[in-house]
Amino acid sequence: MALPSTTALAQRHARIRDSLDRLSLDGLVVTSSTNIRYLSNHVGTAAILVLTRDAVHLLIDFRYQE
Numbered sequence: 001m002a003l004p005s006t007t008a009l010a011q012r013h014a015r016i017r018d019s020l021d022r023l024s025l026d027g028l029v030v031t032s033s034t035n036i037r038y039l040s041n042h043v044g045t046a047a048i049l050v051l052t053r054d055a056v057h058l059l060i061d062f063r064y065q066e
Contacts, residue, residue: 003041003043004041009039009040009041012038012039013039013051013056016028016039016051017051017053020051020052020053021053026052026053027050027051027052027053028050028051028052029048029049029050030048030049030050030051031048031049033045033047035049036048036049036058039051039056040056040058042058042060044060044063046060046061046063047059047060047061
């Protein structure tokens, strides 16, 4: 199964940011590996994703070094 393109990920992030604005929230913390893969293409099992109005932060452990 192919991973989504950068454009597709950017569109997903934009939709979430629109929701953050509508709900007056500062960010979204994602811990489900399925949802992290949907938003970042990270296929590992241990991560936390934080999406804010300005950035996407993927917090992973040492096993995923490049």
